[in-house]
Amino acid sequence: MFRYREMLQSHFEELSALVTREHGKTITEARAEVQRGIELVEFACGIPSLIMGQCLENIATNVDAETSRHPVGVCAGIVPFNFPFMVPLWMFPIAITCGNTFVLKPSEKVPLSSNRLGELLIEAGLPTGVLNIVHGDKPCVDRLLTHPLVRAISFVGSSGVAKHVYETGTAHGKRVQAAGGAKNHLIIMPDADLDLSVTAVQASAFGCAGERCMAGSVAVPVGRIADDVVEGLVKAGSSMRVGPTDEGADVDMGPLVSRQHRDRVASYLDVARSEGAEVALDGRKAVISGDGFLLGPSVVDRVAPTMRLAKEEVFGPVLSVVRADDLDHALLIGRSCEYGNGASIFTRSGYAARQFRRHFGAGMIGINVGVPAPMAWFSFTGWNRSFFGDLHIQGVEGIQFYTQQKTCMTRWFESPSDSADDPIWKTTRGGA
Numbered sequence: 001m002f003r004y005r006e007m008l009q010s011h012f013e014e015l016s017a018l019v020t021r022e023h024g025k026t027i028t029e030a031r032a033e034v035q036r037g038i039e040l041v042e043f044a045c046g047i048p049s050l051i052m053g054q055c056l057e058n059i060a061t062n063v064d065a066e067t068s069r070h071p072v073g074v075c076a077g078i079v080p081f082n083f084p085f086m087v088p089l090w091m092f093p094i095a096i097t098c099g100n101t102f103v104l105k106p107s108e109k110v111p112l113s114s115n116r117l118g119e120l121l122i123e124a125g126l127p128t129g130v131l132n133i134v135h136g137d138k139p140c141v142d143r144l145l146t147h148p149l150v151r152a153i154s155f156v157g158s159s160g161v162a163k164h165v166y167e168t169g170t171a172h173g174k175r176v177q178a179a180g181g182a183k184n185h186l187i188i189m190p191d192a193d194l195d196l197s198v199t200a201v202q203a204s205a206f207g208c209a210g211e212r213c214m215a216g217s218v219a220v221p222v223g224r225i226a227d228d229v230v231e232g233l234v235k236a237g238s239s240m241r242v243g244p245t246d247e248g249a250d251v252d253m254g255p256l257v258s259r260q261h262r263d264r265v266a267s268y269l270d271v272a273r274s275e276g277a278e279v280a281l282d283g284r285k286a287v288i289s290g291d292g293f294l295l296g297p298s299v300v301d302r303v304a305p306t307m308r309l310a311k312e313e314v315f316g317p318v319l320s321v322v323r324a325d326d327l328d329h330a331l332l333i334g335r336s337c338e339y340g341n342g343a344s345i346f347t348r349s350g351y352a353a354r355q356f357r358r359h360f361g362a363g364m365i366g367i368n369v370g371v372p373a374p375m376a377w378f379s380f381t382g383w384n385r386s387f388f389g390d391l392h393i394q395g396v397e398g399i400q401f402y403t404q405q406k407t408c409m410t411r412w413f414e415s416p417s418d419s420a421d422d423p424i425w426k427t428t429r430g431g432a
């Protein structure tokens, strides 16, 4: 893994360009993804201390107890299209350093980064058969979910598929961790720094063209700040340069992953209008140069929590604005959502931040941070329909997921040979 880490670092630009080529995100976003991915390999390099067991001496007279962690066997990972480099690295470096073999099933939309990750790991010296990559879609996933040799399944993707993976995998006796979709709320309190908040919300909602499970997709301005927030977001969104990202082109936002996905995302603007919301910025009208599945940033104001735009995951650059009267109202809006991945608050008030941290029903919380995605050594702790399972992906729970524990009790007693005449015993005693 140390060697692998060095190789990934030395291929940094090549790998970033590959992510941009197959996914379409900007080269800056791709570099950030590759950096996060390398940190996951660094985390796995710390496995000797992470995998340690526990010991308690003399739990009864001359009896010691200890636990040790052991591999579970063949593990499988099924990953989405939006982070083709990073999400596979949430899984196989930890699984392999815990002593397992791994079968990776990349997204059929972005297979290239996974292939390159595998090639480099083999070049770094991984024995044949430890990491296996199979390409395909539903039939391939279903075979893994039911295969008798597969002991553990890690999944990241949309909630419907996550639920299917969890139910099918566990019904076949496997441990499953399945991370699903999201609808992340960003609350802007009246005392927040307006410029900082608008910039953070803009980056959260429109970064990676909104194709992030931690993207802010519902802004919740509280009280008097709402008009300024909407005005600021419309201005910020309109100034973004949208275009193809080939050859590291200098744009702020690239294309969506497919024509079908782009059209689905854009169709939410008509849905919003028909439900009575106000489209303050329409990404379909953005000035875009070049070809591709491109769509400009959209801001939809006066969305009600009951509307489809507030409830469904759009997974594109469409930001809803649900206005709230006060913090309690904002918390209620968050609670009406069935997902529970991330949420952030922007405020100068410690009390408001604490109330939010304690009472918002999401697993990853940001305070004056637009994308509170945990780094490698923390787990990715989604709640509600954003996660199916018990032990989350990456971090310490990742180690627990890819290992099973053994508890051993040992009774020690003096044998007849532990006598003064035994030469070894004599030496030990003498030494002591």
Ligand code: NAD
Binding pocket: 078, 079, 080, 081, 082, 083, 105, 106, 107, 108, 136, 137, 138, 141, 142, 156, 157, 158, 159, 161, 162, 164, 179, 180, 181, 182, 212, 213, 313, 315, 341, 380, 382, 386
């Ligand atoms: P997806 O659910 O369509 O696909 C994910 C994986 O499942 C792919 O490998 C795909 O081949 C496979 N798959 C698709 N349909 C299947 C089916 N019916 N049966 C079995 N397997 C199937 O997701 P996507 O469009 O690739 O990725 C976007 C989704 O992933 C979004 O919902 C996003 O929020 C989510 N996501 C979540 C996290 C998280 O940590 N919670 C992280 C990244 C992405």
